[in-house]
Every structure is written in structure tokens, then in C-alpha cells.
Amino acid sequence: MKLIFERSVKGRKAVELPKLDVPLQANLIPEEFIRQELDMPEVSELDVIRHYTALSRRNFGVDNGFYPLGSCTMKYNPKINEDMARLEGFSQLHPYAPEESSQGALQIIYELQQYLKEISGMDAFTLQPAAGSHGELTGIMIVKKYFESMNEKRTKILIPDSAHGTNPASATLCGFECVEIKSNSEGEIDLDDLKSKLTKDVAAIMITNPNTLGLFERRILDAAKLMHDNNSIVYMDGANLNAMLGIARPGDFGIDILHINLHKTFSTPHGGGGPGAGPVGVKKHLERFLPKPSVEVVDKKYRLNYNLPDSIGRVRAFYGNFGILVRAYTYIRSNGFEGIRAIGENSVLNANYLLAKLKKHYHVPYNRTCQHEFVLTDKYLSNDVSTNDVAKRLLDFGFYAPTIYFPLIVHGAIMIEPTETESKETLDAFAEVMIKIKEESVNDPEILKSAPLTTPVSRLDGVLAARKPILRYERTMALNEPTH
Amino acid sequence: MHYVSNTEEQIKEMLDVIGANDVSELFKDVPQSLILKEKLKIPSALSEMEVGRLLKSIAAKNNTGMISFLGAGAYCHFIPTIVNHLLLRGEFFTAYTPYQPEISQGMLQAIFEYQTIICNLTGMDAANASMYDNSSALAEAAIMACRIKNKNKILISRAVHPEHREVVKTYTNANSIELIEVGCSNGTTEIGEHKDFAAILVQQPNFFGLIEDLNAISDFAHENGALLVVSVNEPTSLGILKSPGSYNADIVVGEGHSFGNPISFGGPFVGFMATKREFVRQIPGRLAGQTVDSEGRRGFVLTLQAREQHIRREKATSNICTNQALNALAVTITLSTLGKELKNLAIQNLHKSHYAVNSMENAGIKRVFTAPFYNEFVVEVKDLKKASENLIKNGILPGLDLGKFYPEHKNRMLFCITEMHTKEQVDELVGALSSD
Numbered sequence: 001m002k003l004i005f006e007r008s009v010k011g012r013k014a015v016e017l018p019k020l021d022v023p024l025q026a027n028l029i030p031e032e033f034i035r036q037e038l039d040m041p042e043v044s045e046l047d048v049i050r051h052y053t054a055l056s057r058r059n060f061g062v063d064n065g066f067y068p069l070g071s072c073t074m075k076y077n078p079k080i081n082e083d084m085a086r087l088e089g090f091s092q093l094h095p096y097a098p099e100e101s102s103q104g105a106l107q108i109i110y111e112l113q114q115y116l117k118e119i120s121g122m123d124a125f126t127l128q129p130a131a132g133s134h135g136e137l138t139g140i141m142i143v144k145k146y147f148e149s150m151n152e153k154r155t156k157i158l159i160p161d162s163a164h165g166t167n168p169a170s171a172t173l174c175g176f177e178c179v180e181i182k183s184n185s186e187g188e189i190d191l192d193d194l195k196s197k198l199t200k201d202v203a204a205i206m207i208t209n210p211n212t213l214g215l216f217e218r219r220i221l222d223a224a225k226l227m228h229d230n231n232s233i234v235y236m237d238g239a240n241l242n243a244m245l246g247i248a249r250p251g252d253f254g255i256d257i258l259h260i261n262l263h264k265t266f267s268t269p270h271g272g273g274g275p276g277a278g279p280v281g282v283k284k285h286l287e288r289f290l291p292k293p294s295v296e297v298v299d300k301k302y303r304l305n306y307n308l309p310d311s312i313g314r315v316r317a318f319y320g321n322f323g324i325l326v327r328a329y330t331y332i333r334s335n336g337f338e339g340i341r342a343i344g345e346n347s348v349l350n351a352n353y354l355l356a357k358l359k360k361h362y363h364v365p366y367n368r369t370c371q372h373e374f375v376l377t378d379k380y381l382s383n384d385v386s387t388n389d390v391a392k393r394l395l396d397f398g399f400y401a402p403t404i405y406f407p408l409i410v411h412g413a414i415m416i417e418p419t420e421t422e423s424k425e426t427l428d429a430f431a432e433v434m435i436k437i438k439e440e441s442v443n444d445p446e447i448l449k450s451a452p453l454t455t456p457v458s459r460l461d462g463v464l465a466a467r468k469p470i471l472r473y474e475r476t477m478a479l480n481e482p483t484h
Numbered sequence: 485m486h487y488v489s490n491t492e493e494q495i496k497e498m499l500d501v502i503g504a505n506d507v508s509e510l511f512k513d514v515p516q517s518l519i520l521k522e523k524l525k526i527p528s529a530l531s532e533m534e535v536g537r538l539l540k541s542i543a544a545k546n547n548t549g550m551i552s553f554l555g556a557g558a559y560c561h562f563i564p565t566i567v568n569h570l571l572l573r574g575e576f577f578t579a580y581t582p583y584q585p586e587i588s589q590g591m592l593q594a595i596f597e598y599q600t601i602i603c604n605l606t607g608m609d610a611a612n613a614s615m616y617d618n619s620s621a622l623a624e625a626a627i628m629a630c631r632i633k634n635k636n637k638i639l640i641s642r643a644v645h646p647e648h649r650e651v652v653k654t655y656t657n658a659n660s661i662e663l664i665e666v667g668c669s670n671g672t673t674e675i676g677e678h679k680d681f682a683a684i685l686v687q688q689p690n691f692f693g694l695i696e697d698l699n700a701i702s703d704f705a706h707e708n709g710a711l712l713v714v715s716v717n718e719p720t721s722l723g724i725l726k727s728p729g730s731y732n733a734d735i736v737v738g739e740g741h742s743f744g745n746p747i748s749f750g751g752p753f754v755g756f757m758a759t760k761r762e763f764v765r766q767i768p769g770r771l772a773g774q775t776v777d778s779e780g781r782r783g784f785v786l787t788l789q790a791r792e793q794h795i796r797r798e799k800a801t802s803n804i805c806t807n808q809a810l811n812a813l814a815v816t817i818t819l820s821t822l823g824k825e826l827k828n829l830a831i832q833n834l835h836k837s838h839y840a841v842n843s844m845e846n847a848g849i850k851r852v853f854t855a856p857f858y859n860e861f862v863v864e865v866k867d868l869k870k871a872s873e874n875l876i877k878n879g880i881l882p883g884l885d886l887g888k889f890y891p892e893h894k895n896r897m898l899f900c901i902t903e904m905h906t907k908e909q910v911d912e913l914v915g916a917l918s919s920d
Binding site: 001003004005008012013014015016017020021022023024025028029030032033034035038039040041042043045048049051052053054055056057058059060061062063064067069072074075076077078080082083084085086087088089090091092093094095096097098100101102103104105107108115118119130131132133134136137140141144164165166168169170171172173174175178215216218220221246247248249252253261263267269270271272273274275276291312313314315316317318319320321322323324326329330332333334335336337338339340341342343345346348349350352353356357368369371391392395400401403406420421422423424426450452455456457458459460461462464465466469470471472473 | 575783826831
């Protein structure tokens with residue numbers, strides 16, 4: 001398909017501004033600052049509409065079909081949330097408008113914090129971080145600041161080998177050394193390994209619970225106690241919070257710092273890769289380190305408080321991804337406490353149902369009740385068919401692929417998270433296709449290795465892309481359209 | 485209203501298949517002491533009609549009815565009607581990061597187009613798929629520069645957006661990078677004597693709206709073996725101003741929200757980052773690259789992923805994962821629609837803001853700085869509180885109180901005039917400001 005630049009025709013326009021209504025003046029800025037060329041597409045409004053409509057048809061979202069991407073919680077994104085975020089009172093509000101003119105926006109921030117506190121059991125929140133990994137970074141900055149305030153030098157962060165890659169990357173960004181903790185044969189943190197690595201210079205552990213295998217860490221209370229006895233902090237990656245909604249609360253099992261992904265657990269759209277929002281919750285003793293400003297209620301008025309001398313500082317300009325906060329607020333109010341619990345229950349029910357249907361056909365490394373997601377391996381696949389082949393073949397049947405080759409501790413991992421919004425019929429259809437693909441690996445492995453066969457492009461050459469990077473269009477670039 | 489699909493009957497059938505009697509059995513791994521006994525203290529569920537009423541009543545508590553001349557990092561620009569229509573296509577906004585390129589060509593190609601547009605605007609070789617916002621992009625640029633130069637000191641101009649400076653400080657503190665503020669003279673950066681730093685960070689146009697002498701700053705940086713990082717907070721300025729690349733900038737970051745993203749109380753916005761070819765492997769975040777499929781057709785994939793956290797973990801160039809893809813798509817669609825009309829848009833900003841300044845000066849209101857400016861400028865008022873009240877009385881939001889960020893600029897206001905303002909609105913502003 002052509003690029004928008006390749007649709008450009010000299011002199012064509014898609015938009016016209018009103019005529020300038022002030023007198024034209026000469027030489028407003030010196031010639032030396034003025035640019036000579038501006039290379040932009042010249043297209044009509046219809047060209048733009050057709051082009052991006054065509055691109056959208058070459059993309060796949062939750063609205064198109066089942067999207068079992070593990071650890072990403074690809075649930076339905078209610079449309080009412082979009083309408084609410086677009087209300088003029090929110091979308092046209094300037095961040096530097098006086099507080100008296102922003103009471104509604106500050107109310108959303110304040111009340112959303114209250115709801116997240118209640119849902120998670122944490123004592124205080126910031127909504128400033130723009131994504132999950134931004135929340136992690138904020139959390140680890142708090143860890144660092146906490147030990148600085150105690151005049152203690154702690155240099156290490158413990159990270160289980162099943163953790164998301166963002167965990168060690170966030171710890172490194174704050175100058176910590178990462179120490180890996182092994183998983184045991186049950187797919188949980190090996191407490192003996194934890195004990196052996198828990199030295200006085202350990203600042204924190206970054207736990208994901210349920211972990212990335214979709215399993216609840218049954219000895220979470222013991223792990224937290226070990227850490228606390230060492231005066232270390234327990235950080236939790238809340239990527240998998242969906243399973244816990246209304247069932248149990250991280251604040252009750254010893255978590256000191258938690259980040260939540262509003263784009264996962266609270267239904268804000270993933271946007272093709274963002275925007276998200278990564279609120280961070282902390283226990284009372286860490287509240288003073290949260291980013292500034294905070295939102296408070298004084299004399300029944302909402303106000304921003306910048307006077308927070310122990311704060312780590314700002315992690316983002318203004319107040320975070322506010323439009324995303326409006327969507328999450330709408331979602332929580334729509335669901336109410338009843339709906340919130342139904343999310344937790346049904347996300348776990350759906351995952352266990354799918355697991356029950358697939359476990360006879362695919363190898364399950366940890367044969368236990370799962371939480372919101374589960375992981376299969378490539379062990380039962382025949383004829384050198386790989387996990388990647390299974391993923392590509394799923395695309396032919398109208399499904400997005402699960403997360404693959406993660407967590408790293410499972411060979412050829414296929415990580416499936418159905419979410420609560422999928423129906424039994426969808427899960428049945430997916431299970432049927434997974435079983436069919438397994439059969440194909442025995443009877444017709446070639447079809448798997450050449451899949452996908454029905455998509456706009458076939459398998460792409462990733463090696464070429466990395467070896468000779470082409471990261472932008474240049475006019476000299478030859479157009480290589482299909483010849484058949 | 486919840487969005488669960490399973491009926492009571494189906495739940496029973498599913499539990500049968502699982503071999504459980506009750507949903508509670510699925511939580512048997514959770515220590516019993518942790519299972520919530522009470523219901524959450526969250527208000528009861530609302531229907532769509534009720535939640536709509538509620539949110540409208542909250543939105544109504546925000547006063548967006550006044551004429552606003554506020555800029556300062558959040559700019560009100562024209563958004564073509566088609567942008568929202570295209571953004572709301574579920575194929576885009578309900579997808580995630582394009583991990584499966586064969587059914588994600590739409591987003592991947594859009595990212596590739598976005599990268600091209602950012603390169604064209606900034607005059608750089610390569611741009612990433614987006615950052616959270618300008619402030620975090622600037623902080624990441626500081627860290628990237630330290631990595632490239634293997635040095636631990638960063639200079640930042642006092643004329644960079646104050647909140648962006650705060651964010652850079654938070655990041656450099658956590659990274660044990662020394663951050664030195666470079667002062668201003670008459671509103672523009674005054675370099676001074678510095679050595680042994682990885683980069684100097686400046687904003688163009690700067691926070692006071694003024695155009696910096698990037699030639700001099702670029703020479704200073706490069707003579708010291710350091711990098712020049714330019715932050716473009718108001719990117720419509722690039723419709724008329726020379727690109728940072730033409731001043732030999734090494735890393736260019738900026739805020740893209742001006743193109744197609746409403747101000748929305750400051751977010752979601754979209755940071756951009758671009759650099760020279762030689763530093764591409766040091767850039768944080770996603771990159772879309774062109775390649776071919778097994779039949780030789782052009783296609784796009786996420787590439788050079790060996791920089792990223794999901795491959796390199798603690799050795800990654802950054803921890804960024806989720807970015808601002810949909811906001812970047814809004815930028816791409818908006819700029820495709822504006823096309824070369826962007827130049828006209830920039831010219832309108834320039835002329836209208838200068839018309840405002842001239843009118844104010846004619847009315848006896850003093851402009852503080854004399855350097856060339858784009859669409860923002862600073863004026864002095866006798867009594868800021870009184871002037872603000874007077875503006876509000878006239879249905880106009882006050883300009884930014886500069887004293888809030890700069891003690892040396894008390895009783896000074898920052899105003900922004902864009903293509904959205906009519907001559908009549910500007911005249912009203914001048915009238916209200918000069919009436920006290």
C-alpha cells in the first residue's frame with residue numbers, strides 16, 4: 001500500500017484556514033531564522049480519509065475480534081468512556097486555568113485516587129505517570145528517595161526471573177543493580193533463593209502478583225515478611241491486577257508500592273501502543289515521596305498542593321494523561337462495586353475454562369488453577385512447528401495471537417489472557433482453532449510454517465529491517481508493490 | 485453496567501468443565517486471610533444514562549467558557565474534523581503495540597509515516613514512535629546524551645519550560661547525573677563558562693516565546709565536544725522557523741499535541757524524539773522500519789529492538805514500553821491534512837501575536853523582552869492580581885503568571901495568540917488589559 005507521501009500531488013489541499021484578519025507586517029522575524037522548505041504531503045480531505053481508513057483495515061483491535069495477548073488485558077473498551085473524555089468541559093480545559101475553573105477536573109483526579117485506594121488497599125496515589133513502566137520508574141525513584149532520607153545506601157533490587165522486562169530496565173534507570181530471583185518448580189518465587197540473596201544492601205523486590213505465569217504467589221505474605229524484616233521495600237507490578245479486582249488487595253498482603261495500568265485493568269483503550277496511564281499507590285510511610293503536585297480538598301474545594309518538600313519531584317508536566325483518567329473514572333462508576341468484583345471473578349473463570357479445554361492438547365508447565373491468564377509451552381508440537389508458527393496461524397482464523405516467548409523461563413511460551421469481557425462462545429471457538437492447529441502440526445506442518453496466508457502481507461523479514469534500517473520515507477525510495 | 489458476557493447458566497457450564505463447584509474455588513491459591521469479606525466502598529453501578537449525566541455534571545464544573553490566551557506548553561490549535569473520525573476507528577484505538585506485524589500493518593505504516601513527518605519537521609535522520617510527552621522526552625534525551633558521551637553532567641537553559649526542567653531534574657537525580665542550570669539574559673539563554681558536560685538542553689522557541697540563537701549555542705556545545713539537544717514545545721513554529729537539524733542539533737525532542745490533540749487539562753500529549761543517524765541505536769522507545777514479506781511486498785515491522793526493555797531488560801536504553809501511539813496517529817493525520825498549509829498556519833500565529841503586541845504597546849502596556857518571538861510573549865502589568873480579576877470580569881482567562889515559576893518576573897504575564905483567535909478577541913484582550 002502507498003504511503004501518504006506517495007499520494008501527494010503538487011498543489012492539492014485538504015484544508016483551508018480563514019483569511020488573516022490582522023494587517024500583514026514585514027520582517028517580523030529576521031530572515032536567518034526562516035525555513036526555506038517544508039516537505040509535507042499534498043493531498044485532499046478524501047485522500048486522507050481513504051488512506052487512513054485503508055490503514056485501519058490493515059490493523060486488528062479488540063473491536064475486530066479476540067485478542068488474548070497475555071499480560072496486556074485486552075478487554076472491551078466501552079464507547080461511553082470515549083464520549084465522556086471528549087466532553088468540552090474536559091477536553092478544552094487548559095492545565096493552567098485557575099483552580100476555581102478546574103474543580104471538575106480536580107474532582108475526577110481526587111475521586112479516582114480514592115477509588116484506586118479502596119480497590120488496591122494502598123494509602124495514597126499519584127496519577128501522574130503516563131504508563132505502566134513510567135509508574136515503575138516513579139516507584140523505584142520513591143524507593144531510592146526513601147533510603148536517601150534514612151541516610152542508608154542500598155544498591156540492589158531483587159527481581160524474579162519471570163518479571164516483565166520493564167522491571168529491571170526501570171531499576172537500572174535509577175542506578176540500582178538487579179539481582180535475579182529464581183522461580184521454583186511450582187512457578188513461584190523460590191523463597192530459599194530469595195533468602196540467600198537478601199543482603200543488607202537490598203532496597204526492594206519487584207513482585208508481580210499474580211505473576212506472569214498467571215499464578216498467585218501463595219507465599220506472598222512470607223516473602224513480604226522476609227523483605228520487611230530486612231527493612232526492604234516490596235514493590236508490586238500491578239499489570240495483572242485484573243484477576244484480583246474485588247477479591248483481594250495488594251495493600252493487604254504487604255505491598256508498599258504498587259503501580260496500576262489503567263489501560264489494562266480499567267478498560268482505557270490501548271491505542272495501538274498507547275496512551276496509557278500508570279498510577280502509583282503507596283503505603284502511608286512513603287506518601288511524602290510521591291510526585292508533586294498532589295490534589296487535596298480544603299474547605300470543600302479541590303486544590304493542587306505543590307508544597308511537598310520530600311517529593312521525588314515531577315515525573316511529567318501537568319497532571320498526567322488526564323483524558324485517560326476520565327475514561328477510567330467513567331468505567332469504575334459504570335461498574336460499581338458489584339461490577340468490579342464480577343471483573344475479577346470472570347477474568348479468572350474465563351482463563352480457567354480455556355485452560356481446561358486446552359490442557360489435554362498443549363503442555364501446561366504448571367498444572368494448577370490459574371488466575372487471569374495461563375501459559376502453555378511448545379512441548380507437544382510436532383515436526384519442528386514452533387510457538388511462532390502457532391501464533392501466525394491463529395491470525396488466519398481471525399484471532400490475534402497470544403503473547404509469545406514470554407515469560408522467558410518457559411520454553412516456547414504461549415501466554416493467554418482471555419479477559420472477562422469475552423463470551424463462552426468466543427472461548428469455545430478459540431479453543432477449537434487451537435486444537436485444530438495442534439492437529440495441523442502433525443498432519444500439515446507446512447501450512448503452519450508458511451502462515452499467515454490470509455493477511456495483507458505474509459511473514460516479514462525482520463532481519464533485513466534490522467540489518468539495513470529504513471526508518472523514514474525518502475523521495476528516492478522505490479515503491480515495491482505486489483506484482484501479481 | 486458491567487461488560488461481562490457470561491450468563492449465570494454459562495458460568496455453571498464452565499465451572500463443570502473446570503471441575504469446580506463455585507467461582508470462589510478458583511481463588512484457593514489466595515491465602516484465605518486475604519480474601520475480601522466486605523464489599524468495596526465504591527458507589528453502586530450506574531447505567532449508561534446515569535453515568536453520562538454524572539460525568540456531564542462534573543465536566544460542567546470546569547469553566548471552559550472564557551476566551552483563553554494561555555499557552556505555556558499546552559496550545560490550542562485548529563483540529564480538522566476528520567481527525568477525530570479517523571482516530572475513533574476501533575481497528576486503531578482498540579489495538580495494542582503491533583507485536584504481530586502481519587495484522588498490524590495499519591499502525592506500523594502510520595508510525596513509519598509519523599517518523600517521516602517528525603524527521604521532515606525537525607530536519608533529523610530518524611525519529612522514534614513517540615514518548616509520553618515533551619518533558620519526559622527531554623529527560624530521556626539527557627540520559628541518552630550522557631550515555632553517548634560517557635559523561636555525567638548536563639546543562640539546561642533556564643528558559644526551558646519550568647515543569648520540563650523539574651522532570652529532567654527528577655530523572656537526573658535518580659540517575660546521579662549532575663544538572664546545571666544556565667541562566668538567561670533579556671529572556672534568552674546566556675551560555676557562560678562550562679566544561680566537561682554531555683549536552684546542553686535548550687528550548688526553541690523558549691518558554692518566554694523567544695527565538696534562541698541556536699547557531700551560537702550549537703557552536704558552544706560542539707566546541708566542547710558535547711551534544712546539542714533542542715526541545716520544541718510548540719511545534720507549529722516549525723512551519724516557519726528553521727529546523728533544529730539545520731543548526732546541527734544532535735537530539736531533537738518536543739511536544740506533538742499541538743497537532744490534532746486537544747489540551748485536555750494537559751494530557752494525553754505526545755512527546756517526539758529524533759536524532760542523527762549515528763545515534764539511532766542509542767534512541768529509546770519503539771522504531772518502525774521498512775522491510776519486505778516473503779513475497780517481496782513492502783511491509784513494516786518494529787525494528788532495532790535490541791535496544792528495548794523486553795529484549796535487553798536491565799541493559800535497555802530506556803524502560804519505555806507503552807507510548808502515545810494514538811496521539812502520534814493524531815499528529816500524523818493532522819499534518820497530512822494540513823500539508824503545506826502548516827506554513828500558513830504558522831504565519832497566522834506569527835502575525836496575530838505581533839498584532840497583539842503592537843496593540844498592547846500602543847495602549848501603553850510594556851512588552852518585557854525584545855528578542856524575536858513566535859506566538860508567545862511576556863508583558864508587564866502594574867498589579868497582576870488586579871489585572872487577572874479584570875480579565876476574568878471581561879470573560880477572558882488571565883495569561884500565565886510568570887512569577888509563579890520565576891521570582892524575577894513578578895507582575896509579568898505570558899500570553900499566547902494562535903490561529904484560533906480572531907482580531908476581535910485580541911482587541912478585547914488589549915482593551916481589558918489596558919483598562920486598569
